[in-house]
Structures are given as structure tokens and as C-alpha cells.
Amino acid sequence: MPVTLTTARLLLRPWIDDDVDFILDMYSRWEVQRFIGLTPRVMTERHEAEQRLQAWKAFEDPVLGIWAVTTHDGARAGTLLLKPIPASAPTTPLPPSGDIEIGWHFHPDAWGHGYASEAAARVLQHAFDSGLQQVVAVTNPANTASQAVARRIGMAHRGTTDRYYGTTCELFVAEAPA
Numbered sequence: 322m323p324v325t326l327t328t329a330r331l332l333l334r335p336w337i338d339d340d341v342d343f344i345l346d347m348y349s350r351w352e353v354q355r356f357i358g359l360t361p362r363v364m365t366e367r368h369e370a371e372q373r374l375q376a377w378k379a380f381e382d383p384v385l386g387i388w389a390v391t392t393h394d395g396a397r398a399g400t401l402l403l404k405p406i407p408a409s410a411p412t413t414p415l416p417p418s419g420d421i422e423i424g425w426h427f428h429p430d431a432w433g434h435g436y437a438s439e440a441a442a443r444v445l446q447h448a449f450d451s452g453l454q455q456v457v458a459v460t461n462p463a464n465t466a467s468q469a470v471a472r473r474i475g476m477a478h479r480g481t482t483d484r485y486y487g488t489t490c491e492l493f494v495a496e497a498p499a
């Protein structure tokens with residue numbers, strides 16, 4: 322279970338069973354899914370949301386995590402991820418690359434408030450406070466909204482890479498402060 326983190330406006334907490342409806346609502350939207358995965362598709366079935374919830378609850382690591390992001394009044398806003406990033410490879414499942422990625426998926430109702438950047442900055446700080454030396458973020462080249470989040474939290478754009486997920490991504494890197 323990931324450690325709970327807070328920011329001025331947000332709470333980043335473990336996922337709970339009550340979150341299934343939110344997961345289905347968010348990931349059933351094309352505007353959320355269109356840049357996620359090699360073959361984007363929207364979630365259509367409640368059991369998919371339940372499976373995702375169980376997988377996230379089962380993700381155990383002392384530092385890494387997949388957080389539910391809410392406002393302080395409990396309104397759900399999105400997902401923040403800090404997890405191993407798969408390498409590009411001819412085999413499936415793709416093997417781990419050894420690198421750690423940060424990622425963000427927010428409900429459209431929560432866009433345009435700076436919530437994704439605020440939550441991501443907090444997780445990056447947590448990563449470095451916990452001893453990680455480097456965190457990467459990758460985006461679809463067309464996903465300018467996500468690239469803006471990476472830039473807002475101080476990640477450096479390193480061009481495109483084919484190193485991860487078996488596709489070409491824009492690569493952003495953050496290094497631990499000296």
C-alpha cells in the first residue's frame with residue numbers, strides 16, 4: 322500500500338473498493354484513454370475497473386505506488402503512478418527496463434486546475450526523498466497536455482526514445498537534486 326501524501330489542495334491515498342465507479346467513469350472516456358497504451362481503447366465493463374482496482378491494491382512497494390488523487394474534501398480527481406517502466410522487447414510481457422516512470426491520468430472534470438502537476442510534483446519529491454536517483458516520464462508525441470505537466474514539474478525533455486513500451490515516445494527525465 323503506498324504511503325499517503327498531501328499537498329496544499331490534494332490527498333494522494335491508496336485505492337479503496339469504493340473507487341470502482343470513479344475508475345470506470347474516468348477510463349471509459351476517450352479523451353482520457355486516447356494517448357494511453359499502444360492500442361488505446363476505452364474501458365467499457367465494470368469488471369475491468371474492478372480488475373484494475375485489485376491490481377493497483379496488490380501493487381506493494383515501500384517507495385513506488387499507484388495513488389488515488391482527491392481534493393481535501395474527498396472529491397476524486399485522478400491517478401498518479403510511480404512504477405517500473407517496461408523496456409521495448411520482442412517478447413510479451415515486456416521485461417522491466419530498470420528505470421522508474423512517473424505518470425498521471427486525471428478525470429476531465431479535474432483538468433485545468435493544476436491538480437496533475439501539483440500531485441506529480443509531490444510524488445517526484447517523495448521519489449527523491451526516498452532515494453531514487455532518476456525518474457522518467459514518457460508521452461505519446463501528440464500528448465501536449467501531458468508534456469506540459471512534465472515540464473511544469475521540472476522534468477527535462479530529452480527528445481524521443483524507442484527504449485520503452487515498444488513504441489516511440491517523448492522522453493522527460495528528472496534527476497535527484499545533488
Ligand SMILES: CC(C)(COP(=O)(O)OP(=O)(O)OC[C@H]1O[C@@H](n2cnc3c(N)ncnc32)[C@H](O)[C@@H]1OP(=O)(O)O)[C@@H](O)C(=O)NCCC(=O)NCCS
Nearest residue numbers: 353356425426427432433434435436437438459460466467
Ligand atoms: C495530462 C493531464 C493530466 C493534464 O491535465 P491538466 O489539468 O491540463 O494539467 P495540470 O494539472 O498541469 O493543469 C494545468 C492547467 O491548469 C490551469 N490552472 C488553473 N488553476 C491552476 C492553479 N491553481 N495552479 C496551476 N495551474 C492551474 C493551468 O493554467 C493549465 O491550464 P492550460 O492547460 O489551459 O494552460 C490530462 O490532460 C489527462 O489526464 N489526460 C488524459 C490522460 C493522459 O493522457 N495522461 C498522460 C499519459 S502520458
